[in-house]
Every structure is written in structure tokens, then in C-alpha cells.
Amino acid sequence: MEIVIHDSPQRLGEVAADAIAALLAADPTAVLGLATGSSPRPVYDALAARCERGEVSFAQARAFTLDEYVGLPADHPERYRNVIDADFVSRVDFAPGAVQGPDGLATDIPAACAEYEAAIVAAGGVDLQILGIGTDGHIAFNEPGSSLASRTRIKTLTRQTRLDNARFFDGDPQAVPQHCLTQGLATIMAARHIVLLATGRGKAEAVHHLAEGAVSAMWPATILQHHPHVSVLLDSAAASRLQLVDYYRETYGAKPGWQGI
Incomplete structure (x- = not known):
């Protein structure tokens, strides 16, 4: 696991965009894993700008999203398929049906x-998966207590996750659906490269467990x-809660420029 620290979310977005651009340059038919939420948006902004300038193309690529609410109408603005279309897919040149x-x-x-x-297996698996992380350590909608061997399934969202996501539903946690479909932890682990983004002090405890804590279903x-x-x-x-933060900064700063992430 490599830890990269920059003060600017936009700079973090460029770092992730560099990795995706390099992947597509090597294999234009690569398969991406897309996450919704606020953390990946700088990545999508950077990639959309590069696509507009003709520096990267998604025309031959495919993508799979992590999760979806159960029961939201097809035209609901917070349905994750509509969110990812607005945040990213509609801004680049994916072929129809590629996502x-x-x-x-x-x-x-x-x-x-x-x-x-x-469908993920038939596509050859995910080459690069973008992730965020919840304040309780969940990835996708794999809440604390999720099986580390889990696959795509229905999950019940915890009160904390519904509180976290209420900002997308006019601040009303009761408007957030109670159930979702989500890729499992084993599904996510099958991706060949995983890029996780986290910003803000509210994510510090989850990041500390992610990088320096014990492996546990309590922190998926x-x-x-x-x-x-x-x-x-x-x-x-x-x-801010990482014990080895100076080490992470030093090792990333000393990397050869050609290595990427």
C-alpha cells in the first residue's frame, strides 16, 4: 500500500488521472471501476479536461460502477447511475453502453x-478501481461487519452512512434509501490496481485504520x-492521524518520476 499526501484535492485528482491516462495509453480497452461521492470528483474533473483537450480517450474503454440504491426511480437525480453520468460519463467519450x-x-x-x-468477469476484470472511504471505514457499501469474502449483494445501510449521505437528499437521513446493491469486498479486491481517495479530517480515523490498523471486518x-x-x-x-506520515511523505518524494502510482 502506497500513501500519497498532497494538500490540494485537485493535485490528488491529477495524480489519479495520470495513472488512468497511462493505463489507457498502454491499453485503450482497459476496464475501469468508478465510484460516486465527493472524493473522486477531482479525478473526474481532471480526466474530463484532458479528454476535452484530446489527451485521453475512453472510446474503447469499459467501466463498472460500485453500487446502487435499491428502489430509487430511474430518473431520480441521486440514483448512482445518474450521478456518475453527470459527474463523469457524460463529460467524456465512452461508447454507448460501455458503463x-x-x-x-x-x-x-x-x-x-x-x-x-x-459481467465484470466477462469483461476481463477491472484494471483500475477508484474508491472513496466512509467515516466508518466502509468501501462501496460494505458496512462494518461485512464479510471480507463478500461478492455483489444487497446490503442494509447503517444509520451513520445514511447520516453521511443525507447531504445529497436535502439533509434528510430518512430520504436516503435503506438498501443498496454493492460490489463485495472480494469483488473489489479482484481489481488489478486500486486507487482510494480521502480528504478532510472526518476521514482521518478511517484512514488510520485502513493503513496502520489491524485487518478487521469492523473496518472493512x-x-x-x-x-x-x-x-x-x-x-x-x-x-492527520497517521503515525508514519513523515515516512510516507519521504518515500513518495523519493520515487523515480517514471514510476507513477
Whole structure:
């Protein structure tokens, strides 16, 4: 696990965009994993700007989203498929149908989850997965207590997650759906490169457990310690509880310029 610390979220977005641009230059048909939420937005802004300048293209790429609320109408602005379209997909040149997400309106939820897992496998797996992290250490919607071997499934959202997400629903936690479909921790771990972004002091405890704590289902993101290629991009506030922060800064500063993340 590599820890990268910059004071500017925009700079963190550029670092992640560099990795995605390099991946697409090497393999234009690469498969991306897309996360919603505020943390990845600087990445999407950077990539959209590069696409507009003709520096990167998603025309041959594919993507899979992490999760989806259950039961939100297809035209609801907070349905994650609509959010990712607005934040990213509509701003770049993905081909029609190239981006898939879990079906939160499916009548047969278990079958829909199995089909989604199969679609990711059929695409060759995810080459680079973008992640955020919740204040309670969840990634995607894998809440504390989630199985470290879990696959795409329905989950009940905790009170804390609904409180965190209430800002997207006019501040009303009761308006946040109680259920979602989410990639499991084992599904996420199958990605070849994982890039997790976190900013703000509110994420500091979760980041501390992620990078320096014991692997535990109580802090689901800690499973990433077992992944061979994880890049954790932080601002100083999110990194404020790390014990080895000076070491992380020193090692990243000494990396060869060609190495990337």
C-alpha cells in the first residue's frame, strides 16, 4: 500500500488521472471501476479536461460502477447511475453502453447481483478501481461487519452512512434509501490496481485504520492491506492521524518520476 499526501484535492485528482491516462495509453480497452461521492470528483474533473483537450480517450474503454440504491426511480437525480453520468460519463467519450452498474430496480435481486459479477468477469476484470472511504471505514457499501469474502449483494445501510449521505437528499437521513446493491469486498479486491481517495479530517480515523490498523471486518477497508497494488491519495487533514506520515511523505518524494502510482 502506497500513501500519497498532497494538500490540494485537485493535485490528488491529477495524480489519479495520470495513472488512468497511462493505463489507457498502454491499453485503450482497459476496464475501469468508478465510484460516486465527493472524493473522486477531482479525478473526474481532471480526466474530463484532458479528454476535452484530446489527451485521453475512453472510446474503447469499459467501466463498472460500485453500487446502487435499491428502489430509487430511474430518473431520480441521486440514483448512482445518474450521478456518475453527470459527474463523469457524460463529460467524456465512452461508447454507448460501455458503463454498467448494478440494477437497483431489478425484480430478482440475487439474480441481478450474480449477473453483475458475471459481467465484470466477462469483461476481463477491472484494471483500475477508484474508491472513496466512509467515516466508518466502509468501501462501496460494505458496512462494518461485512464479510471480507463478500461478492455483489444487497446490503442494509447503517444509520451513520445514511447520516453521511443525507447531504445529497436535502439533509434528510430518512430520504436516503435503506438498501443498496454493492460490489463485495472480494469483488473489489479482484481489481488489478486500486486507487482510494480521502480528504478532510472526518476521514482521518478511517484512514488510520485502513493503513496502520489491524485487518478487521469492523473496518472493512482494512482488507486492502492484502492487495498487491493499492494507492491511497490523501490531503493533510485525512492523513492527520497517521503515525508514519513523515515516512510516507519521504518515500513518495523519493520515487523515480517514471514510476507513477
